[in-house]
Amino acid sequence: MKHPLLFLCTFLISSSTYLTTSHSLTIPRLSPISEWEKTLHNPATFVASDEKEFYYNQTLDHFNYRPESYTQFQQKYVINFKYWGGANSSAPIFAYLGAEEALDNVPSSIGFLTDNAASFNALLVYIEHRYYGKSIPFGSRQEAFKNASTIGYFNSAQAIADYAEVLIHIKKTLHAEKSPIIVLGGSYGGMLATWFRLKYPHLTIGALASSAPILYFDYITPPNSYYDVVTRDFREASEKCYETIRKSWSEIDRVASQTNGLSSLSHIFNTCNPLNNSSSLKEYLYSVYTSAAQYNRPPQYPVTVICGGIDGASSKSDILSKINAGLVAYKGDKTCKVNGPTNVSETNMGWKWQRCSEFVLPIGIGNNSMFEPNPFSLELYTNECKKHFGVSPRPHWITTYYGGYDIKLVLKRFGSNIIFSNGLKDPYSSGGVLDNISDNLVALNTVNGSHCLDILAKKESDPKWLVEQRKKEVEIMKGWISQYYSDIGALRMASKFHNK
């Protein structure tokens, strides 16, 4: 039963359209699987018999003692017992920290865990993030998302405190107090894994943070980096392709401004519904290119596929026909494009809130990309969020609570046991930790890797560098566990000696 790249690293900022005025940024969300990949399979058909579903009575607000804070909600988590060595042997626990989506198909998506659990005798735990899936406070999604008063409890500090409580509960229930826990997550979930290790070191011996752009806040990373990497990816694939895309925007504007221009564009791009303006077409193309770059994976490498289409079009073709040939190469010629039926997923809804409260990723577009320049404006961003939710984002909170500035200086002598893995083709890698900080806060980069690739299931077609990256991750995690057992042993000996 195979569920390969499915589901998990999806779109991060696709829901950002409304945030960024007319020019609109449609950056993929921070998630291991692209939206498009999700449509290729139907993971809902997968039922894992090794997994059991549980619910924990979670506290609504961990950091407040108002009577409402004590309200509880049911938080879902799933345990796979198949590979576990048991509490008696203090066998390890791997905890996947849920991110901005329902947990439904996550366990089958994070192949890294099922691929390696046996060699660790590990228990596999997957915890759903509050306000997603079945882990909704206030009785219903509608109530929970009603206004800022009900949605205000939805943030990362509360989420990792949830994870702390669930993990303590699981250890207690399974009498597994001595079992070491390793947390992992991808993208936003990778940030959570990093922060969980930093804030709750008493509950996890280490974290694998895949493609976690923890430095893309508060201008630590230059705002234009995301689109600069997308551009670099396309340019590295083909200079000609890059040039064609770069020129296409003004061409779209030119055609659109002609009589019946929008109708022509609708025809050229086989849109699902006639275009009312050129910006929806541009948005669509932005989202295709960014997604292709973010999930630029072997064996197909979407960027190469798109550029193959663009460059392969007849040399007599005009620019827009070439652009369309790129889309057809990537998506096929059977489905219509742009203006199709839209489906606002719970992920879109939730992530929209998260971006409008604490996750202010100041992503803009500079002058040297293949896109149209569109600098980030905190003012516009804030106004849009305020209009939508009635409250302002707190753009400095993430760096206040979790840090980020001078991370090498700060963590060189503090903290341990985090793997920051990144694929350098992933535009979000620009906000990741790409250098080793210390002997045990390490960066594992792959030059040709993409977003969250390492935590997906292994495949026959995996290139050597990917196999090596995962192997290294496993080695490091085994090292953490050995050290933990050895530390426990040493303490037990010391205590025996002490009590003599």
Added chain:
Amino acid sequence: MKHPLLFLCTFLISSSTYLTTSHSLTIPRLSPISEWEKTLHNPATFVASDEKEFYYNQTLDHFNYRPESYTQFQQKYVINFKYWGGANSSAPIFAYLGAEEALDNVPSSIGFLTDNAASFNALLVYIEHRYYGKSIPFGSRQEAFKNASTIGYFNSAQAIADYAEVLIHIKKTLHAEKSPIIVLGGSYGGMLATWFRLKYPHLTIGALASSAPILYFDYITPPNSYYDVVTRDFREASEKCYETIRKSWSEIDRVASQTNGLSSLSHIFNTCNPLNNSSSLKEYLYSVYTSAAQYNRPPQYPVTVICGGIDGASSKSDILSKINAGLVAYKGDKTCKVNGPTNVSETNMGWKWQRCSEFVLPIGIGNNSMFEPNPFSLELYTNECKKHFGVSPRPHWITTYYGGYDIKLVLKRFGSNIIFSNGLKDPYSSGGVLDNISDNLVALNTVNGSHCLDILAKKESDPKWLVEQRKKEVEIMKGWISQYYSDIGALRMASKFHNK
């Protein structure tokens, strides 16, 4: 101008009477100066011309985005610029993290800072804790303490987040981004300093946590330890004295049960008002003995003074006259005792809430102390809190958020640069970190030291071991700062090399 032992380490659990049913525990609060010591001087007369008062617009709830969470209040902090080397030389900042009292006289009490600031060229910062002093949300103390809905924002996680924001603000305002910050605090403030270093390592290079019983939660420390140490202190001072005290409780009961017994007791102890029951007398004695033990400081050593009085009474005296002689030796014979005018301080009010929300210190009295046995009951405790505030304490939250179990195992390979200082005569030292955890998470104990002694001002009469303890603290802190400067230098060099 001298302000020696004043003010800062006061009573921690004296406000706990209502919490523990009829038997009542009157344990001193977690604070550097005893209540009694406060009465000896009037620190309000002290005006430090080197200090300036500031206010920061603080956010009511850092961990929530409900509209009410954005409410602001004015948080007070004080800066002493006298010794600072300035931002240009990246001279260090020492930040005293306020605890359960107004900041008013704190700067003059924490002599360790003013004694050592010159040798560090350090800026001295003192930050007031939310809900104390002038740092009150909702416009007034009355509103803030009205009910659980307004007081619910009053907890340690919010408080250290406050400190994070204030310190970022100070650095920014003073252009002192490169100045390393060392935080310190005593007692509850020492816990805050520890937790601040653990949760906000990006904002402080190290913490001095004086007499911080971070392990006195959730039964990590055996519940009876506090009173066992009080007992040991008295027994070590005098076996005879200990025996007299141990026998006195039943003697009080015996006399109280006689006709006119309460009147006799009132006479024997020179009470301010006639006794209505024997328990108020016992409570008073409990508070005297625990405070004497907690603040058992040179040069007088209150425990020795009390036992001197008890043992020195005429051998013909009965037990209760001896007990009274102990009180007279300690407090003088001019003031009345028990049932005097009571003054519910803001500290008592605030700490009562803190104990009823997150700080469930499960302190009980075992069978082998000089007191009457009174085991801790979480049920009684919870009921009393619920009755008083309408919400239940969360007895596991502190260990969930901050850890504590297996602290040696957990922090051996995580975290750095914390000094845990304790005086072993201090009953709270039983919940402190008394062993080195690693090379840079160190315990500095003094066998004859008491609560928070090290962070008070130096005195001519200081014993050698106290001088040595403080000297060692200074040495370690200088080491942190040197290492920080050297790390900065190395990074700068690396970056220069990288950019060549």
